[in-house]
Amino acid sequence: MKVSKEQMAENRERILDAAAARFRERGFDGIGVADLMKDAGLTHGGFYGHFASKEDLMAQAAARALANAGAGWQALADAAPDEALGRIVRSYLSAAHRDHPERGCAIAALGAEAARQGPAVRAAVTAGVRANVELLAGLMPGRGAARRRERAWAAYAALVGGIVLARAVDDAALSQEILDAVAQATAGAD
Amino acid sequence: MKVSKEQMAENRERILDAAAARFRERGFDGIGVADLMKDAGLTHGGFYGHFASKEDLMAQAAARALANAGAGWQALADAAPDEALGRIVRSYLSAAHRDHPERGCAIAALGAEAARQGPAVRAAVTAGVRANVELLAGLMPGRGAARRRERAWAAYAALVGGIVLARAVDDAALSQEILDAVAQATAGAD
DNA sequence: ATTATCTATAGATCTATAGATAATGC
């Protein structure tokens, strides 16, 4: 059942997309290679022709998810240059994002687990975070690049923590209160 | 090898403390019941005389870790009523906290995983978070309880996200930059 | 006699690999 080189490249993309979604949804340990391959429409054994190991896949999936987040932020900024920060904050701290980790921020979904992984995952996360904070810094108000970068870290942290808290609690009203409060403080006054 | 009721209660405490530490260090899935029991100086099979299931232990360990955090914040507030918030922020966003998740904030270490757990864990986390944000709200500046509570959520989120980001990156200087930036924005101006 | 703990194991995972199969691409 060999496939063309083109089809193989497409299969690889499907594995990566499935992994980026399932890892964010269930955690790195929450989904096995066999189920990921089934998700991509392939069988277990074929996996090791595409990736060296599960950790290799974890690193590449994390890089992809973080790059997608950056692209989404850039698109929001391009669509509304004057109110980019507010739009990013409202989109990040939305009920939709809270309820769909599989399409959302990889740091909020996997940050704590990523800190416990090997060098490849750590390096991918570091590069993704660095790129995203630089993007945010460019959208921040304030005079001086250092001040804007400091504010970008504060905003990034508030967003990540806000979604983690809003997902962790089991009370819908409390969860919404968290999203609203963090959004107000992050995009509001400051 | 039966032990006294007193000894049994002490054994149960040791299992809970070991679990609260190892879960924060390695994640809920990162440590098994057998290794936890070994950590507490007991054998695998005895576990189910103390707890109904691993999930039962996860819920109780999360509750304990969150209560410990609240007690630590309260102690800092009692020691320095005038600058309570600043001390809590600096202590939370310290290199020591970043480097020792096993003794640190359960939301930063386990929040994303907790969101994927069953009702018992979710309920324990919700109760702990609620108690801690109320404690923080009491220390916030601002006129009006609602405004103080909003600021408490924003601070809690920034702290959690700040530690998650600082732990996730593999560059020591970048990690310190994150801690400093979030601390400045959270305890500084506002 | 009761019961907290221990040893041993069932049954269900998981990652990774070996060897077979069958379609691509020289």
Place this chain on the structure above:
DNA sequence: ATTATCTATAGATCTATAGATAATGC
């Protein structure tokens, strides 16, 4: 002929339980 994928399995986990053991506490 090469190689992407498939089937099958090795070896190492993990949670939970059954039955044996031995010390407490009536």
